[in-house]
Amino acid sequence: xxxxxxxxxxxxxxxxxxxxxxxxxxxxxxxxxxxxxxxxxxxxxxxxxxxxxxxxxxxxxxxxxxxxxxxxxxxxxxxxxxxxxxxxxxxxxxxxxxxxxxxxxxxxxxxxxxxxxxxxxxxxxxxxxxxxxxxxxxxxxxxxxxxxxxxxxxxxxxxxxxxxxxxxxxxxxxxxxxxxxxxxxxxxxxxxxxxxxxxxxxxxxxxxxxxxxxxxxxxxxxxxxxxxxxxxxxxxxxxxxxxxxxxxxxxxxxxxxxxxxxxxxxxxxxxxxxxxxxxxxxxxxxxxxxxxxxxxxxxxxxxxxxxxxxxxxxxxxxxxxxxxxxxxxxxxxxxxxxxxxxxxxxxxxxxxxxxxxxxxxxxxxxxxxxxxxxxxxxxxxxxxxxxxxxxxxxxxxxxxxxxxxxxxxxxxxxxxxxxxxxxxxxxxxxxxxxxxxxxxxxxxxxxxxxxxxxxxxxxxxxxxxxxxxxxxxxxxxxxxxxxxxxxxxxxxxxxxxxxxxxxxxxxxxxxxxxxxxxxxxxxxxxxxxxxxxxxxxxxxxxxxxxxxxxxxxxxxxxxxxxxxxxxxxxxxxxxxxxxx
Amino acid sequence: xxxxxxxxxxxxxxxxxxxxxxxxxxxxxxxxxxxxxxxxxxxxxxxxxxxxxxxxxxxxxxxxxxxxxxxxxxxxxxxxxxxxxxxxxxxxxxxxxxxxxxxxxxxxxxxxxxxxxxxxxxxxxxxxxxxxxxxxxxxxxxxxxxxxxxxxxxxxxxxxxxxxxxxxxxxxxxxxxxxxxxxxxxxxxxxxxxxxxxxxxxxxxxxxxxxxxxxxxxxxxxxxxxxxxxxxxxxxxxxxxxxxxxxxxxxxxxxxxxxxxxxxxxxxxxxxxxxxxxxxxxxxxxxxxxxxxxxxxxxxxxxxxxxxxxxxxxxxxxxxxxxxxxxxxxxxxxxxxxxxxxxxxxxxxxxxxxxx
Numbered sequence: 001x002x003x004x005x006x007x008x009x010x011x012x013x014x015x016x017x018x019x020x021x022x023x024x025x026x027x028x029x030x031x032x033x034x035x036x037x038x039x040x041x042x043x044x045x046x047x048x049x050x051x052x053x054x055x056x057x058x059x060x061x062x063x064x065x066x067x068x069x070x071x072x073x074x075x076x077x078x079x080x081x082x083x084x085x086x087x088x089x090x091x092x093x094x095x096x097x098x099x100x101x102x103x104x105x106x107x108x109x110x111x112x113x114x115x116x117x118x119x120x121x122x123x124x125x126x127x128x129x130x131x132x133x134x135x136x137x138x139x140x141x142x143x144x145x146x147x148x149x150x151x152x153x154x155x156x157x158x159x160x161x162x163x164x165x166x167x168x169x170x171x172x173x174x175x176x177x178x179x180x181x182x183x184x185x186x187x188x189x190x191x192x193x194x195x196x197x198x199x200x201x202x203x204x205x206x207x208x209x210x211x212x213x214x215x216x217x218x219x220x221x222x223x224x225x226x227x228x229x230x231x232x233x234x235x236x237x238x239x240x241x242x243x244x245x246x247x248x249x250x251x252x253x254x255x256x257x258x259x260x261x262x263x264x265x266x267x268x269x270x271x272x273x274x275x276x277x278x279x280x281x282x283x284x285x286x287x288x289x290x291x292x293x294x295x296x297x298x299x300x301x302x303x304x305x306x307x308x309x310x311x312x313x314x315x316x317x318x319x320x321x322x323x324x325x326x327x328x329x330x331x332x333x334x335x336x337x338x339x340x341x342x343x344x345x346x347x348x349x350x351x352x353x354x355x356x357x358x359x360x361x362x363x364x365x366x367x368x369x370x371x372x373x374x375x376x377x378x379x380x381x382x383x384x385x386x387x388x389x390x391x392x393x394x395x396x397x398x399x400x401x402x403x404x405x406x407x408x409x410x411x412x413x414x415x416x417x418x419x420x421x422x423x424x425x426x427x428x429x430x431x432x433x434x435x436x437x438x439x440x441x442x443x444x445x446x447x448x449x450x451x452x453x454x455x456x457x458x459x460x461x462x463x464x465x466x467x468x469x470x471x472x473x474x475x476x477x478x479x480x481x482x483x484x485x486x487x488x489x490x491x492x493x494x495x496x497x498x499x500x501x502x503x504x505x506x507x508x509x510x511x512x513x514x515x516x517x518x519x520x521x522x523x524x525x526x527x528x529x530x531x532x533x534x535x536x537x538x539x540x541x542x543x544x545x546x547x548x549x550x551x552x553x554x555x556x557x558x559x560x561x562x563x564x565x566x567x568x569x570x571x572x573x574x575x576x577x578x579x580x
Numbered sequence: 581x582x583x584x585x586x587x588x589x590x591x592x593x594x595x596x597x598x599x600x601x602x603x604x605x606x607x608x609x610x611x612x613x614x615x616x617x618x619x620x621x622x623x624x625x626x627x628x629x630x631x632x633x634x635x636x637x638x639x640x641x642x643x644x645x646x647x648x649x650x651x652x653x654x655x656x657x658x659x660x661x662x663x664x665x666x667x668x669x670x671x672x673x674x675x676x677x678x679x680x681x682x683x684x685x686x687x688x689x690x691x692x693x694x695x696x697x698x699x700x701x702x703x704x705x706x707x708x709x710x711x712x713x714x715x716x717x718x719x720x721x722x723x724x725x726x727x728x729x730x731x732x733x734x735x736x737x738x739x740x741x742x743x744x745x746x747x748x749x750x751x752x753x754x755x756x757x758x759x760x761x762x763x764x765x766x767x768x769x770x771x772x773x774x775x776x777x778x779x780x781x782x783x784x785x786x787x788x789x790x791x792x793x794x795x796x797x798x799x800x801x802x803x804x805x806x807x808x809x810x811x812x813x814x815x816x817x818x819x820x821x822x823x824x825x826x827x828x829x830x831x832x833x834x835x836x837x838x839x840x841x842x843x844x845x846x847x848x849x850x851x852x853x854x855x856x857x858x859x860x861x862x863x864x865x866x867x868x869x870x871x872x873x874x875x876x877x878x879x880x881x882x883x884x885x886x887x888x889x890x891x892x893x894x895x896x897x898x899x900x901x902x903x904x905x906x907x908x909x910x911x912x913x914x915x916x917x918x919x920x921x922x923x924x925x926x927x928x929x930x931x932x933x934x935x936x
Contacts, residue, residue: 061751496759510710
C-alpha cells in the first residue's frame with residue numbers, strides 16, 4: 001500500500017520520541033507538530049500515522065474535525081471573532097469591518113474568521129489572534145489584551161463555597177496551603193469509603209450539565225476490578241455563555257488538582273488528565289505551573305500527598321470542538337480517534353478511556369470535593385436552599401450590569417441572581433429573557449424569572465439548567481434572532497454523525513433565519529418546526545441534538561407574539577404579491 | 581430447549597433470542613418492518629441514521645435498535661404511530677439533504693435503499709427543503725463513480741473499507757453539515773490506499789457511489805438477467821452475480837450470502853469482466869497449421885496435445901516436462917495436474933504460480 005512507504009521527518013520523530021510513552025499522547029503530538037511548523041505538513045502526519053499505527057486516512061479525517069488544526073501554512077494569523085452568546089448581541093458585521101483594518105498591535109491577515117464561543121462572555125467581543133485574546137468592543141480599549149477577570153464579591157454578603165478563597169491569591173501554592181489546600185487527599189486515601197459516603201450525603205452532582213451524582217460515579221469506578229483506571233477532568237468548557245471553569249482554573253487551580261487527586265486515591269487511578277479547551281491558552285500555562293509546583297511539593301507524584309501511592313496529573317489540550325465536551329467524544333478525542341460520541345451504555349465508569357474504568361467530571365465538580373472533605377457532606381448539602389443541595393456557579397453575561405461568575409445556593413431564584421448579584425438590566429431596560437445552560441437549555445422568558453435555579457424547577461418550565469451559563473437579553477432584542485443564534489451554534493458544532501442532529505439543527509437554523517428575515521415564509525413552517533423538534537428531541541444520539549428543541553419550544557412558549565407578527569407580516573406580504 | 585432467560589417481547593409477541601443479538605436482528609427475524617439506512621449486517625452497529633428507533637418499555641426515549649442488545653424481559657414496540665411518524669420525518673429530512681435533479685435509482689441497476697424506503701414510508705422530497713450538502717468529487721479512477729451530491733453520510737463506505745476490507749482508504753472529514761468523505765489529503769482514489777475493490781459501491785444505500793461501467797444501465801430498456809456464478813479469476817471461489825441483457829454481460833455484483841466471500845470481491849472479480857465481450861477472446865481450440873491458427877474440434881485438439889506430450893517424454897525424458905498449476909484452478913484441478921505430471925509424464929517437477 002502507498003501509505004507503507006517509509007516517510008522521513010526527523011522533527012516529527014523527535015516529537016514522537018518525546019511523547020509516545022506519555023498517557024494519551026495523541027493531541028499533544030499533533031499540537032507539538034503544529035506549534036513547530038505553524039501547520040500540519042503532510043509528511044509529518046504520515047510519519048505519525050506510521051508510528052502510531054493510525055491509518056493515514058483516519059488521521060487526516062480526525063484532524064479536519066477540529067477548528068484549530070490547520071493543514072495549510074498561514075503567513076499571518078486571521079482575526080478570530082466570537083459569534084455567539086453575549087457577542088452576537090453586538091453589531092458583529094460592523095465590528096469585523098472595523099477591526100479587520102485596525103492596527104491591533106499583533107500582525108494579522110485582516111481576514112475574519114467567526115468562531116464559536118471561546119468563553120469570554122464577560123468581556124465581549126473577544127478577538128483571538130494566534131493565541132492572544134484582545135478586546136474587540138470595549139470602549140476605548142479595542143486591541144488591548146483581555147485580562148483574567150476575578151469573580152465579583154457577592155454584594156449581599158452571601159456565603160461562598162468554591163469561591164470562598166478565590167480572591168485571596170490561592171493560585172499561589174503557599175497561600176493555598178495557608179487557606180487549607182491539599183489536606184483532603186490524605187483523608188481520602190485513609191478512608192475512601194467515608195469520602196464516597198460524604199459525597200453521596202453532599203448531594204453533589206456533575207456540574208457539566210448532566211447532573212449525575214458524583215458519589216455514585218466514584219463508587220462504581222472504585223468497585224471496578226480492571227485497570228489502569230483514569231481520572232479525567234472535562235475542562236472543555238464550550239457551552240455558549242459559560243466561563244466558570246476558566247475562572248476556577250485561573251484563580252483556584254489547586255482545588256481542581258486536589259479534587260482530582262482525591263478521585264485518584266479513592267479509585268486507585270494513577271493518572272489524571274485535564275482535557276483543556278484550546279481556547280484557554282493562558283490557563284494551559286498557569287495550570288501547568290500549578291501542577292509543577294504541586295509536584296515539586298510532593299502533593300502529586302510517586303507518593304502523592306504522602307499517601308504512599310502514585311498520582312500525577314497531565315494536561316491534554318483540545319483543538320476546538322464543542323462536542324468534545326460530551327464525555328464519550330472527549331474520550332475518543334484523547335485516544336486519537338474520530339471524536340464522535342460513543343453509544344451508551346457502556347458508560348465511561350466501566351468502559352472509559354482505552355475501555356478502562358474512568359471518572360469524567362467537570363472542573364467545578366472536582367473543585368467542590370475539597371470543601372466537602374473539609375466540612376462534611378451535610379454541610380455542603382445544607383448550603384442549598386430548601387430541598388436543594390450545595391452551591392453552583394453561574395456565568396452571567398449579555399444585557400446585564402455586572403457580567404461575571406456568581407456562586408449561589410442551588411435553588412436561588414433566577415431573578416435574585418440577575419438583579420441582586422449581577423446588578424439587573426442596563427438602565428432604562430427590562431429583561432426580556434435569558435438563554436439557559438449555555439444555549440442548549442433553551443430560553444426562559446421574563447414571566448418566569450422567579451424560577452428557582454435547580455434542575456427540577458427548570459425542567460418544570462421545559463428548559464434545562466445544564467452547565468449554568470446565562471445570557472441575558474433585554475427588551476430591545478429580537479428573540480427569534482436569539483433563538484436563531486443559539487440554534488446556529490448547535491448546527492456549527494454538531495458532529496455530523498447522527499442524521500437528526502446534523503440535518504435537524506441545519507433546518508432549524510434555516511427556518512429561524514426565514515422567520516427572522518421579514519420575507520414571506522413557506523407554508524407549513526410551524527409544522528416543520530414541530531416535526532423537527534420531535535425527531536431531534538427523541539431520536540438524536542447524544543445530548544447536543546436532544547437539547548436543540550428546547551430553543552424553539554421555549555421561543556414558542558414565551559414569545560408567540562413575535563412569531564405571529566412575522567407570520568402575519570409574511571401573510572400580508574404574500575397576499576400583496578398575489579394581488580399584483 | 582431455549583432458556584427462559586433469553587425471551588423478550590416484540591410487538592406483543594414473546595420471542596427468543598441468542599445472547600449478543602441486537603433488537604434489530606430479533607425484530608426483523610420476527611418480520612417487523614424496521615427501516616435502516618446506516619445498517620449493513622457485515623458492519624459493526626453504528627446507530628447514526630436513527631431510523632431503526634423502537635420504543636422500549638421503561639425508557640423515556642426511543643432507542644436505536646441496531647445498537648441495542650436484546651435483554652431478557654425487554655418489551656419492544658416497533659411500529660407505533662409516533663415511531664412511524666418520526667421515521668417518516670427523518671426520511672423526509674434525508675431526502676432534503678440532496679438535490680432533486682435526477683433519481684439515483686437509475687444510476688446503475690436499481691439498488692437504491694433511499695428510494696425504496698421513501699416509497700415504503702410514502703414520503704417525498706417536499707418538506708424541510710434548504711441547503712444541500714456534500715459536493716461531487718472528480719476522480720479519474722477507471723471504475724468507481726463518486727458523486728457525493730447523492731451522499732447521505734451514513735459512512736457505510738468508510739466503515740466497509742475499514743472493517744471488512746481493512747484498506748482504510750477513505751475517511752469522514754469535517755464536522756456537522758460540512759462533513760464529507762475523502763481519501764487522506766483529499767486526493768483521488770488512485771493515489772490512496774484504495775484497492776478499487778468496489779465494496780463501497782455495494783454497501784452505499786444511494787447512487788453516490790456507482791460502478792462506472794454500469795452507469796445508465798438502469799435506463800436502457802430490456803430485461804436484465806441475473807445469473808449467480810463463481811468468479812473465474814482465482815481459486816478462492818467468490819460468489820458473484822452476472823448481470824446480462826440480450827445475452828451480453830453488463831456487470832458483476834457481489835453475492836452477499838456467498839459462502840466464501842460474504843459479499844466481498846477484489847478489483848479483478850468486481851470490474852475485470854471486459855474480456856468476456858472481447859473480440860480477441862478464445863472461444864474454441866486453435867492449432868497452428870502452415871503458420872496459420874486454424875480452428876479445430878476439441879477431439880482433434882486433445883489428440884494433438886497428447887501426441888506432442890508423449891513425443892516430448894520419449895525424445896527428451898520425463899525431466900523435460902515441468903507443470904505449473906494456475907492460481908485460478910481450484911484444488912481438484914491442481915490435484916489432477918500433479919497426478920498427471922507424476923503418473924503420466926513420470927516427472928516430479930510440479931509447481932503453482934501462487935507460490936511465487
